Amino acid sequence: MTTQVRTASDLFTESLRLLLAKDMAGYAALWAVDGVMVFPFATADYPARLEGRAAIAAYLRGYPDLLDVQEITEQVVHRTGDPDVVVAEFEAAGVAVATGTPYRMRYVAVLTARNGEIASYRDYWSPLAATEILGGLDELKAFAGEASKA
Template sequence: MSAPTSPADLYRHSLRLLLEKNIPAWVALWAGDGLMEFPFAPDGLPRRLEGKEAIAAYMRHYPDHIDLHGFPDLRIHRTTDPETIVAEMRGVGRVVETDAPFDMSYIAVVTVRDGHITSYRDYWNPLAVLGTGIDFAGSGR
């Protein structure tokens, strides 16, 4: 099955792949020169990942650290740029190492061109997961 190409549909598809823990398929949604940014990343963590290979390396072990169960409260907003959406959501699940609950609110600004994600700015609060046992250095998160 080919991936959807509208930004909103592609984003929903990407969330399903994360829930399935299918990181290779999630990475395949990216353009080769895609850019992933974390404007609120704490010191010592990447704020910018350039290219599909860097994004793949960053996400490779994500399911080993966070077991996502769902993305409730998903709201996708269109922008004046038909290739760009703003998504508001929560990611819920558990921290694998400690079995602690995981519940994080996100805002993402995502641009899709030619059926691939070209830009993803991920606004999340790193302070919200302090004390949960997530190994930021090991997972990139």
């Protein structure tokens, strides 16, 4: 019996399902042990790169306390010339937990799979929009600081 390895597209779809379920441990478990998460547009006080599944799990642990993502309103997955790489555009909607402010943010992610796990995830999002949604730069810095300590 052959076990089918999850594709990059499968991993992306599963990551959104786990995000909506607020299963951050399950979300982090999609990463390879040496997988990386990169934030190319990170501000100076925000981590630009997380290395390893453990660091990604620590970063994600408090995410549902920051943002209550309730819906993925748009989603397009673009396949590339490399079957292990997809480029995804999506919009998440929900509520900023601390302020009760409605949350709606567009993302572009580049996901690279290896052996059925996420080897690399480049997350392109707007720190300016996140700052506005969360109620200020201090709130964004606080989340980044707590995540980097965990």
